[in-house]
Amino acid sequence: LLPLALPLRGGATPNPSHPAPKDLDWSTFGFSLNNLKTPYMYLDQLSGSSSHATFDGSGGGSGSLKSGWHNKNNPPKARTLITKHKPLSLEPSSTILNYGQGLFEGIKAFRRPSNEIVIFRPQKNAERCRRGCARILIPPIPDATFVEACKEVVRYNAEYVPPTGKGALYLRPIVFGSAPKLGVAPSDEYTFCVWCSPVGNYFKTDSNATQTTLLSSVSPITLLVSRSYTRSCVGGVGGVKAVGNYAPVFKCQSETKAQGFNEALFVDAKEGQWIEEAGASNFFIYIPHPNKPGGTLVTPPLNNGTILAGVTRDSILTLARAELPDVTVEERPINLSELSSASEAFCCGTGASITPVGDIHVPSVTEEGEETKFIFYNGDRKAGEVTEKLYKMLHDIMWGEDKRLEKKYADWITVV
Numbered sequence: 001l002l003p004l005a006l007p008l009r010g011g012a013t014p015n016p017s018h019p020a021p022k023d024l025d026w027s028t029f030g031f032s033l034n035n036l037k038t039p040y041m042y043l044d045q046l047s048g049s050s051s052h053a054t055f056d057g058s059g060g061g062s063g064s065l066k067s068g069w070h071n072k073n074n075p076p077k078a079r080t081l082i083t084k085h086k087p088l089s090l091e092p093s094s095t096i097l098n099y100g101q102g103l104f105e106g107i108k109a110f111r112r113p114s115n116e117i118v119i120f121r122p123q124k125n126a127e128r129c130r131r132g133c134a135r136i137l138i139p140p141i142p143d144a145t146f147v148e149a150c151k152e153v154v155r156y157n158a159e160y161v162p163p164t165g166k167g168a169l170y171l172r173p174i175v176f177g178s179a180p181k182l183g184v185a186p187s188d189e190y191t192f193c194v195w196c197s198p199v200g201n202y203f204k205t206d207s208n209a210t211q212t213t214l215l216s217s218v219s220p221i222t223l224l225v226s227r228s229y230t231r232s233c234v235g236g237v238g239g240v241k242a243v244g245n246y247a248p249v250f251k252c253q254s255e256t257k258a259q260g261f262n263e264a265l266f267v268d269a270k271e272g273q274w275i276e277e278a279g280a281s282n283f284f285i286y287i288p289h290p291n292k293p294g295g296t297l298v299t300p301p302l303n304n305g306t307i308l309a310g311v312t313r314d315s316i317l318t319l320a321r322a323e324l325p326d327v328t329v330e331e332r333p334i335n336l337s338e339l340s341s342a343s344e345a346f347c348c349g350t351g352a353s354i355t356p357v358g359d360i361h362v363p364s365v366t367e368e369g370e371e372t373k374f375i376f377y378n379g380d381r382k383a384g385e386v387t388e389k390l391y392k393m394l395h396d397i398m399w400g401e402d403k404r405l406e407k408k409y410a411d412w413i414t415v416v
């Protein structure tokens, strides 16, 4: 029986009727396709006059049909929007293939111990996708359409949502120009697809090869500050999830890995002094007060448009401000030299979750200079106390394991 037969659900009522997870060895899953394909995806297309006439890039907030994308109030004529997972066929001259006119999102759905399935903050991804659409001239997907598409994909692929604590079903909404075109201009047709894949941990370091709900047994990662490559610049597209932001990171990533580090840490393109983010995650440090309890949690600000506005970043800032009274929260530039006063550092993102950083290597700017090394965890390979608290709160909300937090942050959770 297909999940379509289920009543559409909203609010916080558990839906125990979801099928149990498939009998797979979930503990071996990493952040990859894990050699499997989920059966269903969401697929919509906007073409001809509908993409032109309504193309104002201005929004399309909840429920708006401004852009003409289909949804249950504006059903497509010939077909359903959920289809079997299948290859897409594209003209070689499509604007996505030639000019990179496309965006993607990353969202996780979790199975709670009650068998209820929830999606974490899809509304925030919908908003970010809409801002990205405005930046690269794609007709915006109304937030409600975006969120409903994610829910549908989870409902149809519910058997692939791993058991609690064993990972998540990762949703990949993609939207791109799919019409043929030679002129350097926006497409006349757009495709919106949501596909999904079950995933485990993003980083594979030695002790986190298997899933854990306790961050204290996750190995910290090592970062190398990139001196040769930058990810983003003022006026560019680093602040949105444009597909073209990721391939330029590959070479840097591969060189970083070849030197024995897990990930590159990018600094600003102009002065090379100010930390921005890793290639696919935001960055935080914690600076303890020198002579009293508590300290300051710092992450770089979003104001110059070079850093992606992570949903995890926003969640951490909110939790730290509201739930950690000893911690002051600052969104301000972080100079590389400040790493010496930090006692904790971590990366965060939907894929990366909260991943503690064990050490950061900063190559000298000149050939003769020395590399500086900042070590946060040595020997015991544990995350710091503040990193641990944030991880626990975030996952308690995702997995519904803290009633007080769950109630307070109820709007972060979309029940499927």
Ligand code: PLP
Binding pocket: 106, 277, 278, 279, 280, 281, 282, 308, 309, 310, 311, 312, 313, 348, 349, 350, 351
């Ligand atoms: N920065 C970049 C460049 C990313 O690709 C991501 C992942 O989406 C993030 C940060 C973290 O964002 P989020 O927490 O929304 O996944």
Ligand code: COI
Binding pocket: 105, 106, 107, 246, 280, 281, 349, 350, 351, 352
């Ligand atoms: C995510 O964390 O969801 C991302 O999209 C980052 C990366 C996997 C590209």
